[in-house]
Amino acid sequence: MDLAKVDQIVEKYGFDKNAVLAILQDIQVAYNYLPREAINKVSELLSLPLGQISSQATFFSSFSLTPRGEHIVTVCMGTACHVRGAPRVLSELERELKIDDGETTADGKFTIETVNCVGACALGPLVMVNGNYHGNIDTAEVSTLLSAYR
Amino acid sequence: MERISSPNALLDVIKKHQDARDPDKVRISVCQGTGCIASGANSVMASFESTLLEKNSSVELLGTGCHGFCERGPLVVIQPEGTLYQRVKPENVNEILDKTIGNGEVITKLLYRDEAKNTYEKEQDVPFYKHQERIVFAMNGHIDPSRIEDYLAMGGYGALAKVLLNIEPEQVIHMVTKSGLRGRGGGGFPAGVKWKSCRDAEGSPKYIICNADEGDPGAFMDRSIMEGNPHSVIEGMIIGAYAIGATKGYVYIRNEYPLALLRLENALEQARELGLLGDNILGTDCSFDITINRGGGAFVCGESTALMMSIEGKVGRPRVKWQHTAKKGLWGNPTNINNVETWANIPPIMDRGVDWFTSIGTGDVSNNPWGGSKGTKIFSLVGKVNNTGLVEVPMGISIRSIVFDMGGGIKNSQKGRTFKAVQTGGPSGGCIPEQYLDNPIDFDELTRLGSMMGSGGMIVMDDRTCMVEVARYFVDFLKEESCGKCTPCREGLRAMSEILGRIVKGQGRHEDLVVLEDLASTMSVASFCNLGLTAANPVLSTLKYFRQEYLDHIDKGECAGRQCQDLIKYTISEENCTGCTLCARKCPTKAISGEKKSLHVIDQELCVRCGVCDDVCNFNAVTILSGPER
Secondary structure (H helix, E strand, O other), rough: OOOOHHHHHHHHHOOOOOHHHHHHHHHHHHHOOHHHHHHHHHHHHOOOOHHHHHHHHHHHOOOOOOOOOOEEEEOOOOOHHHHHHHHHHHHHHHHHHOOOOOOOOOOOOOOEEEOOOOOOOOHHOEEEEOOEEEEOOHHHHHHHHHOOOO | OOOOOOOOHHHHHHHHHHOOOOOOOOEEEEEEEEHHHHHOOOHHHHHHHHHHOOOOOEEEEEOOOOOOOHHHHOOOEEEEEEEEEEOOOHHHHHHHHHHHHHHHHOHHHEEEEEEOOOEEOEEHOOOOOOOOOOOOOOOOOOOOOOHHHHHOOOOOOOOHHHHHHHHHHHHHHHHHHHHHEEEOOOOEHHHHHHHHHHHHOOOOOOOEEEOOOOOOOOHHHHHHHEEEEEEHHHHHHHHHHHHHOOOOEEEOOOOOOHHHHHHHHHHHHHHHHHHOOOOOHHHOOEEEEEEEEEEOOOOOHHHHHHHHHOOOOOOOOOOOOOOOOOOOOHHHHEEEEEEEHHHHHHHHHHOOHHHHOOOOOOOOOOOOOOOOOEEEEEEOOOOOOOOEEEEEEOOOOEEEHHHHHHOOOEHHHHHHHOOEEEEEOOOOEEEEEHHOOOEEOOOHHHHHOOOOOOOOEEEEEEEOOOOHHHHHHHHHHHOOOOOOOOHHHHHHHHHHHHHHHHOOOOOOHHHHHHHEEEEEEEEHHOOOHHHHHHOOHHHHHHHHHOHHHHHHHHHOOOOOOOOOOOHHHEEEEOOOOOOOOHHHHHOOOOEEEEEOOOEEEEEOOOOOOOOHHHHHHHOOOOOEEHHOOO
């Protein structure tokens, strides 16, 4: 695995031991997940125990330790979306893609994730695909939404 | 722009920008908040840009922050008249330019129309805006958040100049205390008292933090402030740093808010360039700068000590507060933490004075900062209400006024939906039933009702909301977000989740309610931090006001809200079904059959109770049965 980007990221933060969270966030953007090798490398470069890095990597829900799909489908599970039917939208997505929340389709195309709230509550239920917002989604619209990315 | 050398020079710069701004000039402001962008505001903006260029027009186009009325986005406001166009599409752009800008004609089809079919031309007349009192949001909608010049032209940074010229740090703190400003992040702790304690504490350097880890699901006012007017937060923080004697500031912001992050980074850069941040601010001996930290998606990091742990580069678990963080916070040094909305209230208070601020709100704070709730509060009005969005209202307003006057009442009331409750305070808050709709809301009143102010989320629930399921939702949310450090929170939530999970399946027992209350009382005294201490509130408040719903689930297997999948059954009524076939086409499991123009039937074996049929039916023909009738 090419870890050159890890070196660059750690260097960008000036090898700051307090910046582990920010470093991991940038790595996830660069590699689409947190590869084990990258976590090892961060520990080595910052001279911090591996446990200290992986405790951050596993504590925060925004990190994925497994490779994610080409398209990330994020379902907002905030209260406003919840009362407007987000759980039904999530089940419909799971049914449509035949995977559960947190999983990736066998062809590597889609990953379903949930998030506590994206702060676009007025438009609930809300689904994001690759960071693009799709508001007021009802269960009947799920397959149309996905077909744009298929 | 050039670096400004003194507070007096800053006043000159402000004056110059104010004079240059012509309030009568024709301006088109297009909302570029997250809500409107999600509805397509970017392409509306692009269309205005290209069309204005084509027409070689000199009309000013402004991409502004959130206007608040997210439900009706993309929003376009034509100044100086204040004509509000809603749900604007790129194809409307030409018409707006030709008719409204060219001829002063109003395009009726783009105006806001309420349930009673009344149309409103001006933004300030629309009921959603009419009852608001905008202090923190005053400039949103009038300035381009990416231009510091716009903020200056509205008098921005004037409060900072005034403070640096004429007001001693102790006097600033005295004013903040006298204003009665209480923490908008949820705690409601008087800001001035906290500032004083941090100023008086031993230790150097001192830090200040802006808590922008807006984790309460259903609340997004901090996001809109940062997106729409980032300089107001920065100005508030600089004034705070001057008053407290802090040299370093942090903004801990959610990583889920990419636009707010971008606008804030840009604003910090501009403030540095002008000498409003950095060493010797405006040539005075006050030095202060701000760093941004991005959160990792952990709810508990909104708790002050957990947030500080995270800034220190550690895992975001809370620590004991033997001493307040104002005395021993970040790296063991005195640290003052306030949230975004609190910081954004500072410049107006300094600018317009204590008497003005205390004239708004409830109670008397002249001798006791806990004596009332002063100023305004921004609520995010969401859920089953017609006009969703952000409303800034004076403290002491009634829930009825927010939900019915501004919110336009319950969504789908024509289909028979009615108000059931409003949930405030996020996962630590509670559900308030109909009988308290007219109570004046402020920090103390909401607590008295068994809920709390929290960060200002206000989720409206209708009769199709199951209160047991709502309690289960919050408990499951907190179970996931509990850091696991202390037993009452970690194990208490797990046990509660198991019990509530059983009740929503119709397998509850009467003694479950006793155990729930027992667990709640343990958690609320023995948990380590506020997450655990308040975690039982959603269960307690629903048990208090909606106990009958719990009993119906247990005794009759009936879900009053028709939400609990194990307790409901979808059927199609012979009376209303027109045989339009829409539901059969949309059903994901092909459970619905029927000929065109004849009654459709749901195969209960195949039905997964997803509710698509009910969502799509235009004739109100889908009935949901529960309890004995099922």
